[in-house]
Amino acid sequence: MQTTKQVRHDWTKAEIQTIYDQPLLELIYQAAQTHRTWHKPNEVQLCTLLSVKTGGCPEDCAYCGQAARYHTDIKVQALLPTETVIEHAKKAKELGSTRFCMAAAWREVRNNSDFDRIIAMVKGVNDLGLEVCCTLGMLTEEQAIRLQEAGLHAYNHNLDTSEAYYDEIISTRKFDSRIKTIHNVRKAGITVCSGGIIGLGETHNDRISMLLTLATMPKHPESVPVNALARVKGTPLENNPKVDIWDMVRMIATARIVMPSSMVRLSAGRIEMTETEQAWCFMAGANSIFTGERETLLVTSNPGVAEDLRMFRNLGLTPMVKHEKTIACSHQALDPKFDDWENCCRCSLVLLRTDTPE
Numbered sequence: 170m171q172t173t174k175q176v177r178h179d180w181t182k183a184e185i186q187t188i189y190d191q192p193l194l195e196l197i198y199q200a201a202q203t204h205r206t207w208h209k210p211n212e213v214q215l216c217t218l219l220s221v222k223t224g225g226c227p228e229d230c231a232y233c234g235q236a237a238r239y240h241t242d243i244k245v246q247a248l249l250p251t252e253t254v255i256e257h258a259k260k261a262k263e264l265g266s267t268r269f270c271m272a273a274a275w276r277e278v279r280n281n282s283d284f285d286r287i288i289a290m291v292k293g294v295n296d297l298g299l300e301v302c303c304t305l306g307m308l309t310e311e312q313a314i315r316l317q318e319a320g321l322h323a324y325n326h327n328l329d330t331s332e333a334y335y336d337e338i339i340s341t342r343k344f345d346s347r348i349k350t351i352h353n354v355r356k357a358g359i360t361v362c363s364g365g366i367i368g369l370g371e372t373h374n375d376r377i378s379m380l381l382t383l384a385t386m387p388k389h390p391e392s393v394p395v396n397a398l399a400r401v402k403g404t405p406l407e408n409n410p411k412v413d414i415w416d417m418v419r420m421i422a423t424a425r426i427v428m429p430s431s432m433v434r435l436s437a438g439r440i441e442m443t444e445t446e447q448a449w450c451f452m453a454g455a456n457s458i459f460t461g462e463r464e465t466l467l468v469t470s471n472p473g474v475a476e477d478l479r480m481f482r483n484l485g486l487t488p489m490v491k492h493e494k495t496i497a498c499s500h501q502a503l504d505p506k507f508d509d510w511e512n513c514c515r516c517s518l519v520l521l522r523t524d525t526p527e
């Protein structure tokens with residue numbers, strides 16, 4: 170059991186398998202202990218994910234409704250204006266998010282005017298004091314450096330699944346190219362957000378292999394999203410069975426134990442989970458969710474912020490706070506004694522705990 174503060178990068182597959190295969194309640198107990206050693210167990214980071222360019226993607230990821238080749242209901246949308254994105258980021262901050270992620274359905278970043286606009290978006294969101302994350306497809310080292318210089322905090326590039334199963338899910342690029350982009354991101358000094366999806370038809374062995382790849386990186390991804398497949402009509406995986414909640418919990422708990430210092434993000438699939446099921450995910454070590462005004466996660470449904478904050482109250486969770494002075498709405502002056510979070514009585518925006526004002 171790993172309850173002392175030691176991050177290991179030398180995990181073997183057999184070790185991870187032993188952790189993963191434990192009786193579930195033992196596994197959750199161990200993960201909860203690890204979680205308490207490394208993190209405040211009742212704090213959960215709120216993140217907002219905005220699709221800044223939607224659909225029309227040339228890739229063939231079998232789970233994705235944004236792939237141009239599948240006949241889905243998703244409307245193609247060109248790159249949003251920078252001002253629109255900044256407005257969404259401001260709103261996300263008002264609603265309590267400390268991280269704002271921008272996603273573009275591209276195979277790779279190209280050195281063109283769209284990339285210049287992404288750079289402007291990164292700068293604008295960074296100026297708001299939010300952690301800025303992007304997911305834009307494959308990235309060269311030079312492009313990563315430009316993003317870093319603009320203030321990018323994190324780059325998301327999921328492994329999706331194991332190396333062995335990768336070709337079953339995506340044929341238009343290789344697993345190695347994912348690793349290469351993650352390497353470029355690291356070299357540029359940007360933090361890494363990388364995880365995967367369960368429910369793609371992979372085996373438990375594939376899930377363990379994916380965790381092994383992440384947990385043996387020279388530096389663990391600071392952020393590890395664990396997604397349950399969102400079955401999008403018109404994609405090859407639309408008829409896959411719904412992911413079993415206990416599979417999700419097992420995956421989160423194992424990720425928490427083998428990458429103890431990382432943020433483990435309970436990502437896609439929450440819309441199909443009850444509050445009780447999500448509570449098990451938090452107990453197993455998840456400490457971040459995606460939420461926001463739009464009630465979408467890219468192109469699939471997601472609970473809205475009001476529903477999430479109700480859940481937080483029921484479970485005694487608090488939104489993780491960036492330690493900076495934050496006034497989330499103009500209706501209520503900061504009370505120096507205010508040391509918790511609550512909703513403003515006039516506009517329902519989230520007021521965040523802050524440092525003592527000057």
Ligand code: SF4
Nearest residue numbers: 226228230233236274
């Ligand atoms: S997951 Fe990303 S790369 Fe794959 S089809 Fe969807 S938008 Fe394109």
